[in-house]
Amino acid sequence: MKILFIGSRLFDDVEPYIRNKDITSIVTESNKNADNLDLADEVFIGPRGMVFPYNVAIEQNVSGIVPLIGIDPPLVDVASMKEKIEEEYGIPVASSCVKPVRIAANKSKTKELYNSIGLNTPESVYLKKEDLDNFEDMIHSKGFDYPVVLKQNAGQGGKDISIVEDFEGVKKYFEEFDEGLCENFIEGAEISIETVGWKDNYYTFVPVYKGDTSVNGSHPITRVRYGPANIDGLDNEEVRQTALKIAKTLKIEGNMDLDFIFDRKAKKLYSIEANTRPSGTRYLTFAITNVNPLHKLVDMVTGEFDVNKIANEVENHYCAEVPVGTFEGEIPEKTYNNDYIVHGPVGYQRVTVRADSVDELIKKVKDITGKDIEIHN
Structure with a gap:
């Protein structure tokens, strides 16, 4: 079976998963010096846009396409390509169609959707x-x-x-x-959750905490983030069910990341944004559950996607993600065999650490990164 992966930057997230499967990996890239090209079985370098990977998919007779694109601008083009190649050639593409992508890409339209289905939004x-x-x-x-x-x-x-x-x-x-x-402006805890969906079947993972909102506007990427989001008054199942409602309404396919704010004083959850792409919190999700959402994209195009199987695979761990700038220790493969993953470009690296208790997590973070952290509600 041949699977086409569009973009190599995130390919090291999925390569360990497909390594022992009967899959020939083909990667298309516009940058001949991009990371992770050496991990693929075959690489095709061509112009930006979706015309090139569309043509490669047909010429190579692939069985499925997995877009590994973590930024918003190309997503509508990806969705258009998905609709065309699925209709004309029956090649499944693990991404959403045009309508949900356009709604998620426009913050005003996203708010209109939330209001239409009775969700709290600022x-x-x-x-x-x-x-x-x-x-x-x-x-x-x-x-x-x-x-x-x-x-x-x-x-x-x-x-x-x-x-x-x-x-x-x-x-x-x-x-x-x-x-x-x-x-x-809502003062409270910033929460994210990932959802995967395929052919009207959806699985929502676990809420993670990204810090509290601030009038100073510090970005979540500069903070220590952790999960699960055990915050006083927050019902994590409410977050999961809200994410599921959004996913079903949008009819997403592939991966979706949702952002919320939990008003600590009013004990009220506000839906903020939706992103129909791989999430920046995917290593937290992976650490907590031992299920990598990007692996599920592969399952979608191989016919193995099963929400009941995901539910049975999910484990329960604690994790923290710490900004370190440039990590000085050993950088392992992106699995949790060593209890931590290093990710991000040099100078802006983060380390996501997994443990089985909060006390163990604090100790591991100190041992691995040299940083002291506090895990609180």
């Missing part, structure tokens, strides 16, 4: 620069006040997001942008 208004004279009346009419969150409809990883505490901050934001989404 109050908001969509502004154009010419609306600024009426800005405060607009937000007050929606029942909120400063601080506010300003963001663009498209973007990921905290890009183009500002938390401002007065009208001067709003005006400064709109010096750069002509329009934007303004949301009520």
Whole structure:
């Protein structure tokens, strides 16, 4: 069986999984110097976009396609390619179709979806620069006040997001942008959860904690993150069921990452964003459950995807993910045979550590990274 993987950057996440399977791995890349090319059985270098991998898939007579793309801009093109090649050649592609991708890629459309299915989401208004004279009346009419969150409809990883505490901050934001989404700032715990879906079957994994919101706007990637998200008042099963409801409504396929904020004072869960791509918290999910969501993408195109099997595979561990800059120790293969995984580019590396108790986790993090951490609710 031949499987085409689009993009090599994440290929080292799946290569250990397919190594002993009857799978010939083909990777398409636009960068001849990209990481992990040496791990594939065959490599094809070509131009950016989906036309090249589409043609390679047909020429090589592959049995399935797994896009390993962790950024948003190419996702609509991937979805269009999926619809075309599945319809014309019957080659399954482990990704979502165009409609859910377009909704997830647009923060305003995502909020409309959440409102339509009765989920809590922060109050908001969509502004154009010419609306600024009426800005405060607009937000007050929606029942909120400063601080506010300003963001663009498209973007990921905290890009183009500002938390401002007065009208001067709003005006400064709109010096750069002509329009934007303004949301009520929710103070609380940032939560993520991953979901995989295929042919109307879905599995939601476990909520992980990414730190608390702050008017200073520190990005989750700079914080210690851990899981499961054992936060006082938070019902993890509510998070899972909310994720499942979103996945079913969107009819996602492949992988989806969902972001929430849990208001600690009001004990209220707010749905924030959806991302139809591999998650930045996938190593936390993998550490806690011993199931790598990217491995399930392979199962989708080989006909082995089974949510009951996933449920039986899931284990229960504790984990923490620590920013280290450049890791000085041994960098193992991306499995948990050594109880930790190092990931990210040099200078911005993170170490995800797994253990069977909180006390053991704190000790392991200290032994492996040299850092002291606190795990709290």
